[in-house]
Amino acid sequence: MRTSLLDVNPRLKAIGESPCNALRARALHITQELAQGVPKTFSRVVDLCSFDPQREGVPPITFLQQVLAVCLYPELLSDENFALDVRQRARRLIQSCEGSSMMTKLLSSSEGEPQNGVLVPLPYPHTLAMVLGLAGIRSVPYRLREDTGWAMDLEELQRAIRTARGCCRPMAIFISNPGNPTGHVQNRKSIEEVIKFAAAEKLFLLVNEVDQHSVHGSGIQWVSYKKVLFDMGPKYWDSVQMASFHSLSNGLMGECGLRAGYMELVNVDKEVMIFAETLVNMDISSPVPGQLALDILLNPPQPSEPSYDLYTQEILTNLATLTENALRAHDFLNSLPGMSCQPAVGGFYVYPRVDLPAEVLKRAKAAAVEADVLYCQELLEEQGVCVGAGSENGNTGGEYHLRLCVGVSSVVLEEALVRLGAFHLRFLDSYSCGPHLETP
Structure with a gap:
């Protein structure tokens, strides 16, 4: 059979x-x-x-498409139909080229141990439960309050952690900010409450911030978890561990065909960082075009450069x-x-x-x-x-x-x-x- x-x-x-x-x-x-x-x-x-x-x-972003075109066909470096900053960016990227399900690997439990768990928002991104389940991590939902614009509720977080301790070993809390699929944006006070909750319960913060450039509500300002964490002083930045996720495939560039992103680890133990770096280095064939495009996401054209106005x-x-x-x-x-x-x-x-x-x-x-x-x-x-x-x-x-x-x-x-x-x-x-x- x-x-x-x-x-x-x-x-x-x-x-x-x-x-x-x-x-x-x-x-x-x-x-x-x-x-x-x-x-x-x-x-x-x-x-x-x-x-x-x-x-x-x-329509796609012109600067991104042009830089990728030159990187993938370097003969275009001498083509003056491309703006000077396009060719300069492509040359720098070509010279620097060498040759993230990581967190699920870091959080997964070994055979025979109690199952590790992650608190996840309800509703959550539609692929999240599958990713955690495949890694053997239990999802424990905490419900967002639809009646108040999908706000996080501290009492609901306390209920979720009690539920988690009855069925698994809670290790982390996952947050989407801006919310996916809810479209809400957390204010500073709400973020501070979550950070204090994570510190009290000794939970790792997993913060999905991939839509940070796509905040469009009138008078709404997005602030990163990392900034709030460090603004709260050493009591929290010395104790709360966090991973922040960003992606090229989301946001205003909308480059779904160029799957690339990064994860920033904050206040993580040195031993864990060594393991994380080892996992990264195991992938020796990561797609180059996505990495090139990610550089443009993080370093867009500057006001002094010819592509700035169009971009x-x-x-x-x-x-x-x-x-x-x-x-x-x-x-x-x-x-x-x-x-x-x-x-x-x-x-x-x-x-x-x-x-x-x-x-x-x-x-x-x-x-x-x-x-x-x-x-x-x-x-x-x-x-x-x-x-x-x-x-x-x-x-x-x-x-x-x-x-x-x-x-x-x-x-x-x-x-x-x-x-x-x-x-x-x-x-x-x-x-x-x-x-x-x-x-x-």
Whole structure:
């Protein structure tokens, strides 16, 4: 009898099939059907399930594309069609080129020991539970308060740590700031409370800050956990350990095809740092284009350089579009019956709550899927719009949400919202949930 990988690594069983992946696979199939002339009520599929702005109409950043082009084809170093700072940056990167699931490896427990646990927000990024589960780390959720704009609640953190100690050995707390998929941004007071909580409970801080450049709410200011930690004085910066994550694949550059990022370890023991550096050095074939692009993310053109004006204009245009899209989606979704949406002031998602009729819940149970997944499936089939189901972000058991990416062109978003509105009203009507209403 053939041995299955599931038998070799039982952790794989906990992953299961992702509803988002299934929806995207179906979306691809529908796109192929459209190309073959199969009649539909729509002419193309719109993907608001995941963040891939360039696929949905957002132009790439010129400086980044040009530097990468020169790096990958060095003969262009002498081509004066490229700005001088483009060629200078490419030359420096070429000369410096040599030849991060790391934290899950650092936090995973050995065989026979109590399972290590991480406190995670609910809702959480839709891949987080799978990553932790594959590493043998237990996820212990703490619920964000939707009624107060997805704020963190200290009493809820205390409840979560008590729960964790009853089932595992809590080692760390994971935070998304800005929130994914909620779009909230923590203020300084909230961050200080979390740091004090981590210090009191001896928890490692895992801070996802990949959307830090995409804060778009009026009057909202993003501040890093590291800055707050060091502003709180030696009592905390000498005792609280932290890892901060940033990524090229998120943010206003939107370069999803160039997977690259970094992790900054703060106040970590020397012995752990040696182990972490060893893990990094084991990867001798990391992709070079992503590393080149990451340098541009961290060191953009300066005001004295010829590419500065165009780069700044493109970044500001993307931020303006993101701001308008977040407001438009928020207003539209709140105008639909049976939907409510908290304002998104950072990141690339809005996360509306949808009240589903009892008949929908019965039908979903009969189909052995979550009710919000059923909603997303029918939306894709009927209107060609692919959105994420909140159950993928940890919301289950009577609360249903949708995850919509607003990091797309305004034209694409408007088209998707119109289709979503038409579907939503028809969906409610079909389950006898009230009279038909006009699309907002």
